[in-house]
Amino acid sequence: MSSHPADLYGVLGIGPEADAQAVRAAYRRQARRAHPDAGGTAEEFHQVQSAWEVLGDAAARAAYDRDLRRPARGADSAAEAEDEAPRYGRGAGFASPAFRTNAAGSTSSTRRGTGESAARPSGTAHLAPVYIPDLSRPEPLSLPLTxxxxxxxxxxxxxxxxxxxxxxxxxxxxxxxxxxxxxxxxxxxxxxxxxxxxxxxxxxxxxxxxxxxxxxxxxxxxxxxxxxxxxxxxxxxxxxxxxxxxxxxxxxxxxxxxxxxxxxxxxxxxxxxxxxxxxxxxxxxxxxxxxxxxxxxxxxxxxxxxxxxxxxxxxxxxxxxxxxxxxxxxxxxxxxxxxxxxxxxxxxxxxxx
Known part of the structure; x- marks a missing residue:
């Protein structure tokens, strides 16, 4: 099983050589296509949005590109694969720290198996986004406004x-x-x-x-x-x-x-x-x-x-x-x-x- 994340470039329909302007244009094109109001689904729109959150940010894209260049490694279990996931977080099918919602609906973040904070103050802002509630629900805010x-x-x-x-x-x-x-x-x-x-x-x-x-x-x-x-x-x-x-x-x-x-x-x-x-x-x-x-x-x-x-x-x-x-x-x-x-x-x- 490869530790590489989903192909975010493929989600936007471009190659790794695309410049920032091409990435932005591809995101806008795919967002229009995938939007539920245009016949897409919430999951497709979420994948496009998550790809943009990584590829549209220079630091996150660089980390993603470095991971793509690493040779694939085997993993003995799904848990090990999650532990090996790259540090830019969860988006279209890749892992991030687990965010838990308590009975009152508030969120907390922990690193699995350690009980420590999921990331240092300078790190989590550039992880791919975690939506609460997820984008499968139109409420409490529409997808375009989100x-x-x-x-x-x-x-x-x-x-x-x-x-x-x-x-x-x-x-x-x-x-x-x-x-x-x-x-x-x-x-x-x-x-x-x-x-x-x-x-x-x-x-x-x-x-x-x-x-x-x-x-x-x-x-x-x-x-x-x-x-x-x-x-x-x-x-x-x-x-x-x-x-x-x-x-x-x-x-x-x-x-x-x-x-x-x-x-x-x-x-x-x-x-x-x-x-x-x-x-x-x-x-x-x-x-x-x-x-x-x-x-x-x-x-x-x-x-x-x-x-x-x-x-x-x-x-x-x-x-x-x-x-x-x-x-x-x-x-x-x-x-x-x-x-x-x-x-x-x-x-x-x-x-x-």
Whole structure:
């Protein structure tokens, strides 16, 4: 019995020599063909999605290609074959750490036979995804929305264009897609997320929530990171744990810690309504944008004894690194909880699709 995984290139109908653009085009073509609405099946769609999660990520694809080049070895049992499986995880027929759901519906991850965490913090985010519930079920979120990486917009810009804050939020969302979602295959981005519980109409449908909202919320496994951004018109700013100081001015930063706590309470309550007891980890990050669009500026200098309770605002390059690290820290970083995604979509103030 070969230890090689399923032929992911064959699933997409391409060869190992295909470049990244060809892989992306093949994924889109096969996803359209395999989608249940187009006559495919949930299993076929799952296989295509799983192949893309590996081949669409440079690091995961490299690990997969290395395994393909290894000579096949015999295995005395199915258990031994599972132990020999490559480290990029479960997708279209290949093994990953086993995720177990308890009676309340929460998940845990263990390495078989050791009782240790299934992966180190830097590892699970690049494993192929584990969907809960699996893609054979259309609920609680449709297959297209489950696969969608970015959810929600920022409202109407009006005939005279958007405000500076709106343009900044849109720009930040584009950068998050490029520098965070592109590196974490299972991460999802939600924009303009209400911090008050969504209400439902008489038919049980969620009504568009109002009130306070987080600009951006990223989710990966059971970890959320709330993100906001500020424009800074200086090359260097100082930070005292509460305010940014630059060019003789002092600016208070948004209370992302408070936003994180409020959103966690709302989402955990929504999950309990589905019968799933979930404990979410939350983080925050403020992104500082300079007028010239540099990813490395402004430089942030600590002033006095900065508070350790608020994460330091950072220039884009360092901020996105911080966000990736926070999201990837969970041992469940390759789990896509469709109940959690559905709960986040209920909180969108400007849902798109």
């Amino acid at each position: 696969s969608q990486r970015t959810h929600g917009g920022f409202g109407s810009r009006g005939i005279f264009g958007g405000s500076r804050a709106l343009r900044r939020a849109e720009h930040t969302a584009v950068l998050l897609e490029k520098h965070v979602l592109a590196d974490l295959p299972t991460a999802r981005l939600f924009n303009t997320v209400a911090l008050e519980p969504a209400r439902r109409d008489r038919r049980g449908q969620a009504r568009t929530p109002r009130g306070r909202a987080a600009d951006h919320v990223l989710v990966c496994g059971d970890t959320l990171v709330v993100v906001s951004s500020l424009d800074v018109h200086a090359a260097t700013v100082s930070w005292d744990g509460r305010h940014l100081h630059a060019a003789g001015r002092s600016v208070a930063v948004p209370d992302l810690a408070g936003q994180s706590r409020a959103l966690r309470a709302v989402l955990e309550a929504a999950m309990r309504e589905t019968g799933r007891e979930t404990s979410l980890s939350v983080g925050q990050q403020i992104v500082l944008h300079s007028p010239d669009g540099s990813m490395q500026s402004p430089v942030v200098e600590a002033r006095g004894t900065a508070s350790g309770t608020v994460r330091e605002p950072l220039a884009p390059a360092r901020a996105f690194r911080s966000i990736r690290e926070q999201l990837a820290a969970s041992p469940q970083a390759n789990v896509i909880d469709r109940h959690l995604l559905a709960a986040l979509r209920d909180q969108l103030q400007h849902p798109l699709g």
